[in-house]
Amino acid sequence: xxxxxxxxxxxxxxxxxxxxxxxxxxxxxxxxxxxxxxxxxxxxxxxxxxxxxxxxxxxxxxxxxxxxxxxxxxxxxxxxxxxxxxxxxxxxxxxxxxxxxxxxxxxxxxxxxxxxxxxxxxxxxxxxxxxxxxxxxxxxxxxxxxxxxxxxxxxxxxxxxxxxxxxxxxxxxxxxxxxxxxxxxxxxxxxxxxxxxxxxxxxxxxxxxxxxxxxxxxxxxxxxxxxxxxxxxxxxxxxxxxxxxxxxxxxxxxxxxxxxxxxxxxxxxxxxxxxxxxxxxxxxxxxxxxxxxxxxxxxxxxxxxxxxxxxxxxxxxxxxxxxxxxxxxxxxxxxxxxxxxxxxxxxxxxxxxxxxxxxxxxxxxxxxxxxxxxxxxxxxxxxxxxxxxxxxxxxxxxxxx
Amino acid sequence: xxxxxxxxxxxxxxxxxxxxxxxxxxxxxxxxxxxxxxxxxxxxxxxxxxxxxxxxxxxxxxxxxxxxxxxxxxxxxxxxxxxxxxxxxxxxxxxxxxxx
Numbered sequence: 001x002x003x004x005x006x007x008x009x010x011x012x013x014x015x016x017x018x019x020x021x022x023x024x025x026x027x028x029x030x031x032x033x034x035x036x037x038x039x040x041x042x043x044x045x046x047x048x049x050x051x052x053x054x055x056x057x058x059x060x061x062x063x064x065x066x067x068x069x070x071x072x073x074x075x076x077x078x079x080x081x082x083x084x085x086x087x088x089x090x091x092x093x094x095x096x097x098x099x100x101x102x103x104x105x106x107x108x109x110x111x112x113x114x115x116x117x118x119x120x121x122x123x124x125x126x127x128x129x130x131x132x133x134x135x136x137x138x139x140x141x142x143x144x145x146x147x148x149x150x151x152x153x154x155x156x157x158x159x160x161x162x163x164x165x166x167x168x169x170x171x172x173x174x175x176x177x178x179x180x181x182x183x184x185x186x187x188x189x190x191x192x193x194x195x196x197x198x199x200x201x202x203x204x205x206x207x208x209x210x211x212x213x214x215x216x217x218x219x220x221x222x223x224x225x226x227x228x229x230x231x232x233x234x235x236x237x238x239x240x241x242x243x244x245x246x247x248x249x250x251x252x253x254x255x256x257x258x259x260x261x262x263x264x265x266x267x268x269x270x271x272x273x274x275x276x277x278x279x280x281x282x283x284x285x286x287x288x289x290x291x292x293x294x295x296x297x298x299x300x301x302x303x304x305x306x307x308x309x310x311x312x313x314x315x316x317x318x319x320x321x322x323x324x325x326x327x328x329x330x331x332x333x334x335x336x337x338x339x340x341x342x343x344x345x346x347x348x349x350x351x352x353x354x355x356x357x358x359x360x361x362x363x364x365x366x367x368x369x370x371x372x373x374x375x376x377x378x379x380x381x382x383x384x385x386x387x388x389x390x391x392x393x394x395x396x397x398x399x400x401x
Numbered sequence: 402x403x404x405x406x407x408x409x410x411x412x413x414x415x416x417x418x419x420x421x422x423x424x425x426x427x428x429x430x431x432x433x434x435x436x437x438x439x440x441x442x443x444x445x446x447x448x449x450x451x452x453x454x455x456x457x458x459x460x461x462x463x464x465x466x467x468x469x470x471x472x473x474x475x476x477x478x479x480x481x482x483x484x485x486x487x488x489x490x491x492x493x494x495x496x497x498x499x500x501x
Contacts, residue, residue, distance in 0.1 A: 156462070157461070194483075194486075220483055222477075224473070237482060267463070267468045268463060268467070296458065
């Protein structure tokens with residue numbers, strides 16, 4: 001019997017485990033998922049929590065309940081991956097030997113890499129929204145915020161859901177207008193990029209949407225430190241942005257065990273993989289998926305969903321003594337919330353830029369690419385049930401993919 | 402220095418890395434207001450070039466800070482404004498895509 005170990009029971013780990021379980025008989029394959037906790041967060045929901053549009057408890061479910069029968073779930077911390085011996089060592093001393101390993105441990109939030117971020121002012125004037133705790137604390141602060149300068153600051157790429165800071169700007173603009181205090185609040189998006197987004201065509205469209213809503217854009221601002229006592233952000237080249245409320249997206253890196261595992265990660269701690277086969281460069285029987293992988297595509301659930309198909313097929317090929325095939329093309333798409341109950345949809349891959357059009361059928365739709373529509377917004381809100389009941393079980397989503 | 406034509410894109414990044422040499426680098430740097438290039442500049446420029454030729458993409462500022470041997474603060478002193486972009490331009494490689 002072959003053994004597959006999957007590190008991480010989030011979007012990627014769960015989809016892949018369920019898919020592999022469905023495709024292979026229990027007596028032929030032992031599947032283990034290991035994670036440090038049993039809390040699966042529906043991460044797209046975090047964006048809505050600060051505005052009271054989603055309740056924190058409604059976006060968290062047990063990880064083990066999302067896994068099909070016949071998949072072992074171990075709640076433990078990983079110490080390191082010994083890819084020479086094909087074994088995962090846990091911090092409690094246990095070892096999990098494997099025939100194939102899939103790293104699906106996501107991205108870690110590295111608050112400590114930005115000086116002062118969690119220093120004075122954290123939880124008072126400095127917030128974030130990438131965890132349930134952070135998003136909930138921000139919700140409580142925003143409820144009373146009615147004047148001053150609100151700065152949304154993206155410290156550095158890559159981040160999970162790269163459009164989230166923009167969406168946050170659109171939603172907070174809407175939120176403050178609904179409360180009748182928008183005129184007393186200045187909103188600025190500070191980004192290390194030279195435009196509102198990385199992809200030129202989308203950046204122009206999205207930049208125009210910021211201007212249209214009276215949201216300021218501070219480009220090429222590489223945050224060096226946060227001074228919460230003086231309430232200002234300071235860039236590495238000593239530019240300053242004063243704020244009354246800062247919403248900071250912290251630096252992302254790979255899970256800590258990756259750095260402790262010889263040869264597994266690149267400098268930022270993501271698993272160094274072939275961008276088309278998803279196989280790690282460290283060893284022929286190690287793979288990575290989703291945010292944990294060093295892929296030049298978005299760190300987003302939709303990318304993970306598209307990667308899963310390539311990954312499962314390649315794991316099966318390698319276990320059968322064959323070579324993996326390079327079928328993943330960087331495909332990702334996402335709904336961008338634009339406030340006022342509207343959203344737009346973008347779709348791209350390694351080669352093709354996000355372009356205006358319709359998805360999934362060109363010229364037909366029903367969803368407008370790079371155009372705002374109410375239908376897109378409903379698409380985003382309607383997605384949570386699909387996430388738990390269709391995407392995680394590893395089924396194909398009708399019309400997507 | 403002899404005058405010599407190299408191919409660049411709309412933003413001034415070289416499109417053919419094989420046309421690059423140290424004289425070209427010095428000329429691009431001088432045009433951007435950096436002259437002369439010190440050993441510390443070269444350490445960064447050569448690191449960028451090696452990484453690009455090895456991996457096919459230009460390293461980001463964080464990668465430079467972690468792996469080039471020059472800390473981020475100093476990178477901003479050596480290459481004012483955008484160190485990753487400016488060093489890439491001088492190294493004769495495409496603009497760092499800044500991830501997606």
